[in-house]
Amino acid sequence: MWPSIITIEKFLDDDDLDTIQESIDAAAFVDGAVSAGGGNLDVKNNREMAAEQPYVEIVKLVERAIRRSLELNFSVFPRAITRAIVNRYDEGMSYGMHIDSPVIGFMAQQQAYGSFGQNYLRSDFSMTVFLTDPASYDGGELTFASPWGSRVYKLPIGSAVIYPTGMPHEVTTVTRGSRLAAILWMQSMIRDHEQRRQVSDLNVLAQELLALDRTSPLALKARDLAANALRLAADV
Ligand SMILES: O=C(O)CCC(=O)C(=O)O
Ligand SMILES: [Fe+2]
Numbered sequence: 631m632w633p634s635i636i637t638i639e640k641f642l643d644d645d646d647l648d649t650i651q652e653s654i655d656a657a658a659f660v661d662g663a664v665s666a667g668g669g670n671l672d673v674k675n676n677r678e679m680a681a682e683q684p685y686v687e688i689v690k691l692v693e694r695a696i697r698r699s700l701e702l703n704f705s706v707f708p709r710a711i712t713r714a715i716v717n718r719y720d721e722g723m724s725y726g727m728h729i730d731s732p733v734i735g736f737m738a739q740q741q742a743y744g745s746f747g748q749n750y751l752r753s754d755f756s757m758t759v760f761l762t763d764p765a766s767y768d769g770g771e772l773t774f775a776s777p778w779g780s781r782v783y784k785l786p787i788g789s790a791v792i793y794p795t796g797m798p799h800e801v802t803t804v805t806r807g808s809r810l811a812a813i814l815w816m817q818s819m820i821r822d823h824e825q826r827r828q829v830s831d832l833n834v835l836a837q838e839l840l841a842l843d844r845t846s847p848l849a850l851k852a853r854d855l856a857a858n859a860l861r862l863a864a865d866v
Contacts, residue, residue: 632777633755633794633823638701641759641790646691650761653684654810659718667738673726676801679716689714692759692812704833706755706792707826709819709866714812716761719770724803727775730756730795734815753795753815760785760811767807774799792816794823819864829863832856 642650662676679685692714696702712734719725731738735750758772764784772791774781775798783791793799795815820826836856839849 631823632797633827635774635776635781635783635794635797636701636705636792637783637785638699638790638792639786640788641699641702642691642695642788644788646695647761647788649691650688653687654679654716654761657684657716658682662717665715667731667734670725670728670730673728673800676723676725677718677720679718685716688716688812692814695759700837702790702792704837705830706816707819707829707860707864708755708816710751710817712751712815714759714814716810716812719801719804719809721804721806721808724769725801727798727800729798730815732795751815752817752821754818754821755792755816756795756799756813757790757792757816758783758811758813759790760787762808762810763787767809768805769802770804770809771802772799773802819860819866821865825863829856829859832859 658680659677660680662674662678663671665678666674679688693711696708696711702708730753732753733750734753735748764786770784772783774783774793785791801809818826820829832852833856836849836852839846839852843849
């Protein structure tokens with residue numbers, strides 16, 4: 631069964647967003663074709679931030695936000711993440727229905743960093759962090775062809791959506807303004823979706839019991855169970 635699509639409100643805080651806006655204003659953008667994977671070149675029409683200083687600042691903030699998000703860590707259990715891409719869709723741009731590469735780096739024409747096979751990452755989850763106020767653009771909806779039907783996401787600035795990477799998705803044409811987002815891929819410590827869900831439920835339960843009473847024997851038992859379940863399942 632597919633894992634569900636997760637949304638995280640205020641994934642980035644106001645300070646992060648202020649710094650990011652300064653970086654965006656200072657940045658140069660190049661053709662997004664440089665990172666089109668697995669035969670998606672024909673449907674990809676967007677731009678992405680050049681790999682220069684303002685971009686490095688954004689990558690740092692996004693990574694810090696990943697580390698501090700309990701919700702993300704206890705649902706994805708990230709083992710490795712790609713560097714974020716900051717993409718941009720101006721009026722008339724879109725990314726047609728596609729699926730992302732199952733292994734980032736594998737058969738990549740443009741991004742062959744290092745020797746062959748280095749830096750491969752199994753993409754269990756994809757993530758979009760919205761960097762534009764939705765009132766300032768029309769269109770640009772991240773839309774999934776999910777097993778539960780079509781699902782549309784156009785979230786507030788600073789919010790994020792995380793989805794299982796195999797799920798077909800598109801970004802519809804922007805018809806007014808510009809839509810910017812940071813996107814990245816994550817490999818989970820736990821490959822199997824059902825097993826990951828179990829470990830996740832246990833860890834969330836333990837957190838909730840500990841929040842009620844950090845010293846209750848029940849909470850401590852749940853903590854140990856959750857930790858041991860993760861230790862058993864984690865492939866690190
Ligand atoms: O901009 C987005 O929200 C998603 C972009 C995307 O699907 C991709 O780059 O593979
Ligand atoms: Fe995609």
